[in-house]
Amino acid sequence: MSGNLTKASETSRRPPGWGRAAAAVFFLAPGLTALIVLAIVPMILMLTYMFFPRGRFGGVVYEFTLENFARLNDPLYLGVIGDSLVIAGLVTLIALLIGYPTAYAIAQLPPRWKTIALVAIMLPFWTNFLIRIYAWIVLLSGPGLVNDALTGLGLVDEPLELLYNEGTIVLGLVYGYLSLMILPIYSAVEKLDPRLREASANLGASPFRTFLSVTLPLTLPSALIGAVLVFVPSFGNYVVPELLGGGKAIMVGNMIRDQFLKARDWPFGATLALVMIVFTFVLLIAQAVASRRVRNA
Amino acid sequence: MTLLSIEGVSRKFGDVVALSDVTLDIKAGEFFALLGPSGCGKTTLLRILAGFEWPDRGNVRLDGADLLRQPPHRRPVNLMFQSYALFPHMTVAKNVAYGLEREGLPRAEIKTRVGEVLEKVGLDTMAGRRPAQLSGGQQQRVALARAIVKRPRMLLLDEPLSALDKKVRAEMQLELKRLQHEVGITFVVVTHDQEEAMSLADRIAVMDNGLIEQVDAPIALYDRPRTRFVADFIGANNLFTGTVTAGGFEVPGLGPLPCKTDLPNGIAVLAVRPERVRLGDPGRGAADGTVVDVSFFGGISHIAVDVPGHDRKVLVATQGSARIAPGAAVGLFWNPDDAVLVPA
Ligand SMILES: Nc1ncnc2c1ncn2[C@@H]1O[C@H](COP(=O)(O)OP(=O)(O)OP(=O)(O)O)[C@@H](O)[C@H]1O
Ligand SMILES: [Mg+2]
Numbered sequence: 079m080s081g082n083l084t085k086a087s088e089t090s091r092r093p094p095g096w097g098r099a100a101a102a103v104f105f106l107a108p109g110l111t112a113l114i115v116l117a118i119v120p121m122i123l124m125l126t127y128m129f130f131p132r133g134r135f136g137g138v139v140y141e142f143t144l145e146n147f148a149r150l151n152d153p154l155y156l157g158v159i160g161d162s163l164v165i166a167g168l169v170t171l172i173a174l175l176i177g178y179p180t181a182y183a184i185a186q187l188p189p190r191w192k193t194i195a196l197v198a199i200m201l202p203f204w205t206n207f208l209i210r211i212y213a214w215i216v217l218l219s220g221p222g223l224v225n226d227a228l229t230g231l232g233l234v235d236e237p238l239e240l241l242y243n244e245g246t247i248v249l250g251l252v253y254g255y256l257s258l259m260i261l262p263i264y265s266a267v268e269k270l271d272p273r274l275r276e277a278s279a280n281l282g283a284s285p286f287r288t289f290l291s292v293t294l295p296l297t298l299p300s301a302l303i304g305a306v307l308v309f310v311p312s313f314g315n316y317v318v319p320e321l322l323g324g325g326k327a328i329m330v331g332n333m334i335r336d337q338f339l340k341a342r343d344w345p346f347g348a349t350l351a352l353v354m355i356v357f358t359f360v361l362l363i364a365q366a367v368a369s370r371r372v373r374n375a
Numbered sequence: 376m377t378l379l380s381i382e383g384v385s386r387k388f389g390d391v392v393a394l395s396d397v398t399l400d401i402k403a404g405e406f407f408a409l410l411g412p413s414g415c416g417k418t419t420l421l422r423i424l425a426g427f428e429w430p431d432r433g434n435v436r437l438d439g440a441d442l443l444r445q446p447p448h449r450r451p452v453n454l455m456f457q458s459y460a461l462f463p464h465m466t467v468a469k470n471v472a473y474g475l476e477r478e479g480l481p482r483a484e485i486k487t488r489v490g491e492v493l494e495k496v497g498l499d500t501m502a503g504r505r506p507a508q509l510s511g512g513q514q515q516r517v518a519l520a521r522a523i524v525k526r527p528r529m530l531l532l533d534e535p536l537s538a539l540d541k542k543v544r545a546e547m548q549l550e551l552k553r554l555q556h557e558v559g560i561t562f563v564v565v566t567h568d569q570e571e572a573m574s575l576a577d578r579i580a581v582m583d584n585g586l587i588e589q590v591d592a593p594i595a596l597y598d599r600p601r602t603r604f605v606a607d608f609i610g611a612n613n614l615f616t617g618t619v620t621a622g623g624f625e626v627p628g629l630g631p632l633p634c635k636t637d638l639p640n641g642i643a644v645l646a647v648r649p650e651r652v653r654l655g656d657p658g659r660g661a662a663d664g665t666v667v668d669v670s671f672f673g674g675i676s677h678i679a680v681d682v683p684g685h686d687r688k689v690l691v692a693t694q695g696s697a698r699i700a701p702g703a704a705v706g707l708f709w710n711p712d713d714a715v716l717v718p719a
Binding site for chain 2: 273279
């Protein structure tokens with residue numbers, strides 16, 4: 079009797095694991111193949127260059143060395159890496175400070191205005207990133223629109239030096255990646271059940287307290303995702319520092335590019351690339367840990 | 376003493392009239408129930424009292440002060456949401472403690488009160504869980520605990536017990552009554568369960584389509600409905616549409632029916648409760664018919680009688696098992712005093 083029962087309950091279990099595994103392989107295969115062939119293999123090949131000295135005209139000489147890592151210690155390179163971290167961090171912070179209230183405000187709009195606001199945020203993506211950065215040059219250059227306006231209004235006597243410094247880079251990066259901060263936060267605020275805020279108020283919480291105790295914790299994971307989405311491309315960016323930094327101020331991205339294309343030092347370029355990847359990974363892990371913390375606060 | 380007075384409150388959502396000129400006085404310490412079909416505006420009324428919805432017209436006063444001018448977080452009322460609205464990122468204990476923390480009570484007191492209330496709703500072992508890890512009925516009890524732990528002047532409960540089984544529900548009902556009597560909290564409770572409303576409430580307001588149909592004590596509401604809707608909505612009833620004339624109440628196809636005519640001449644509806652109808656020999660009662668169905672419910676039996684000329688079956692309730700079989704010809708009898716005449 080009891081044997082029968084056991085049997086019956088076993089047959090009613092869900093299908094054995096290999097069925098689901100087969101399904102997983104089937105659906106994941108195309109994406110995984112593309113990822114492995116196009117991204118992971120080249121990356122591993124490139125990273126192996128770190129352990130060899132440079133070839134004379136690019137490429138490498140196959141003799142094992144750790145020389146490239148020792149060179150990282152150079153204050154010149156460390157300085158650029160440090161600057162890049164500071165710039166990317168600043169960009170992320172500013173994007174968060176602008177992006178959160180913007181996303182929050184959009185989520186409160188009536189449906190039609192919501193759509194309009196979202197389209198307005200996406201619209202710049204329809205134009206090439208380079209062109210939009212050049213547009214900033216036109217705006218900010220010595221005889222540019224902003225300076226014309228300032229001198230025209232008599233606010234300044236001489237055109238200001240607006241271009242080609244760290245501030246301009248930060249401006250360009252914030253401009254370029256702000257929407258990556260706004261969109262995830264917007265979707266989190268939008269999904270938030272308005273009854274939760276009402277319940278909080280009903281239990282005696284002021285609007286600010288409600289924001290701190292309910293809205294913020296429930297949207298913070300998305301804000302962290304936005305932060306990573308902004309930080310990573312800002313940290314590795316080389317277009318914006320090149321154009322708006324005018325080559326005076328450079329970031330890791332420019333340095334890596336220079337090692338590969340100008341100095342023809344592939345191994346050291348690969349080493350610098352590794353540094354970036356490591357930072358990115360640390361960041362992703364920190365983000366995952368932080369959002370789990372928040373969720374289980 | 377009147378604690379809450381609602382005067383001429385109306386609210387429209389586009390074309391939908393959620394509340395239409397609602398006027399109610401709720402006394403301090405009273406257990407007041409709102410009863411009505413889905414979509415009749417019960418939640419909207421509670422949300423106006425809590426401050427999450429605003430009336431297009433009308434006034435609400437609490438203790439004589441204009442309630443509508445106070446921001447939601449300053450109102451001395453607590454609302455238990457129909458959808459619970461538990462904070463998903465907090466444990467059960469944190470959810471319940473939230474309101475007390477906002478009052479700035481000492482930690483130790485918060486802890487004891489949270490512990491007490493969780494024990495009362497039978498969730499003391501679940502204090503560390505998150506709402507997503509609870510069953511529907513358990514979530515409902517957390518929502519209830521979170522509202523009652525504050526011991527406000529007035530508790531607004533939107534279907535507080537709908538997801539609970541019979542036994543737990545009875546326990547919770549007792550707890551609510553205890554809070555009413557011992558702590559002196561005034562209750563406004565929305566419920567779909569008429570028996571619950573009847574057994575718990577001091578007074579019941581029956582609503583339909585945003586209108587208050589009748590406000591009365593349970594027994595009066597049951598025995599003396601004042602509108603056709605209330606007669607039909609509360610409990611089971613046999614309704615006969617007819618005309619009031621000088622000679623009495625007359626139904627086309629059935630002839631005159633026994634009742635006290637206290638309405639002016641014109642179209643009216645006669646309501647007779649199934650338990651007020653007696654069966655007897657055909658030919659001498661108010662009407663004659665044929666038994667079509669007999670069902671036994673333990674304590675009582677329901678007998679459905681088909682009366683020629685009347686489109687709805689007449690329902691008769693008798694004590695114990697009915698000694699009658701389908702097909703039998705019967706006459707229907709009732710006291711004129713037991714039949715209620717309401718305007719059509
Ligand atoms: N925010 C809103 N926007 C538009 N219509 C609404 C809104 N809130 C309520 N309504 C409408 O107002 C009417 C009353 O709604 P309400 O939620 O008060 O009903 P209810 O009596 O609580 O119903 P139930 O018993 O199903 O909970 C319904 O027709 C509903 O569709
Ligand atoms: Mg409702």
